[in-house]
Amino acid sequence: MRKARRGLRPSYTWSSILSAKWVLDQGCIWRVGSGDSIGIWEDQWVPQAVGFRLYYGQRHSNHVSRVSQLLSPSGKSWNPALIRDIFVPHEAALILQIPLAGASSSEGAVSAGTWTALWKENSIPRCKEFAWRACHDVLLVRAVLAHCGVELDPICPLCGEVEKTGCHALFLCREVAPIWFGSHLSMDFRQAPHGFTVLNWLHQIFNEKDDWVVDSVLTLMLAIWERRNKWCFEKRWLPYMVIQRALSLAMVELSSSSQSGGAGVRARNIAGSATRGWKAPIAGRIKINVDVVVPAGSDMGFGYIARNSHGQVLATAAAKWP
Structure with missing residues (x-):
């Protein structure tokens, strides 16, 4: 561009x-990967430098002009000795802090495998696009914006802890974990292992080869993010049950039109679905299921799910009223 x-x-x-x-x-x-396409002096590639550029290094030292020349022979890490020899101390420190995209072959393989599996899914396109951004940790959470110079409080708007990454916003926040645990997926992120990442976790989900689970996960990730943003920008608070019920409507008997036996077992385990199965509309029609929750002493919440004759999810939404 x-x-x-x-x-x-x-x-x-x-x-x-x-x-x-x-x-x-x-x-x-x-974003530094191999570094072959990035010019050291003319391109913007150092996040914490003024204007994202370097100004004080030895521009003609050892004929170094591309960022790839600053990497180790394996291309998986920086070359600290060379960098400290060319750049002044504070610029060298800024460079060595930059993480390398695809810093290991195993991470590259996981990323490629997740990319292939993700775009083969029949999930809602915007859910897949959002999941891919989450995998690359480019969600604009508050700590990231603050790091980029935006003047705001880096504290999570939901739980009051530091919102360092998208992992916190989607899984680890104490206001989000109950949504995962209370959904029909029953996933518990309260004891997530150290080093937990969205990319590696989704890679494991795709390896299960259960389309119903993948569809549920991708839909819930986006719903949680949109719930967070409604509170940040509109001060509208959606209760847990609205998100969970909307997701349940999206996934109850989703496998009724699928040939996957494992998905059918999971769908029948959802509370209430054993006696009330979802029936697909005739070809060419779209069925919209709607549900409303009226908790005592609080605002009403509602959600809907639209699916075609194949059971594929076309759209979902949840909101609080008024």
């Missing part, structure tokens, strides 16, 4: 996008 050209007969839309390219030039930053 940054190197795109106007062309001979550009459309009005493309011309408008290019006219705002300077905004991207100011705010975009390279």
Whole structure:
């Protein structure tokens, strides 16, 4: 995008996008992987440096011009001796703090496998796109925004603890863990192992080869994120039961049109589903199931789920009223 050209007969839309390219030039930053495409001096790639660039190093030292030349021979880590020889101490320290994307072959294999499995799923596209952003830990949680210079409190708006990563917002927050445990998935993240990451966890989920579980997980991840954002930006608080019930509607007997026996066992274990199965609409029609919860002494909550004749989830939503 940054190197795109106007062309001979550009459309009005493309011309408008290019006219705002300077905004991207100011705010975009390279994520270091192999480093082959990143120029040390001309590109923006150092997150904590002024303007994301380097200014004080020895620009002609050892003819080093690409970031890949600053890596070790294996390409999996930095070369500290070379970096300290070329750059002033504070710039060298900033470089050595930068994590490398795909720093190990095993992580690269996990990432590639998760990517392939994720985009083969028949889940809602925006759920898959959100899951992929969560895998790469690029969700804009408060600690990340604060680290990038945005003036705000890095504390989690739900539980009051430091919201360091997307893992906290989606799984580890004490206001979120009960949603996972209380759902029909019954997953307990209160004792998550040290080093828990979304990428590795989803890789394990995909290895189970249970489409019903994968669909449930992806849908619930996005629902939890949207619940968090409604509180952050609208001060609207959705109770646990609204999220859980909306997800249950999305997944009850989802496997009735599937050939997976394991999914059928899981679906029948949902409370109440053994006596009240979901029936698919006729071909070409969409069925929308709606449920409402009216807790004593609090606002009403409702949710809906839309599915086609194959049982595939097309859309879900949950909200509080009024």
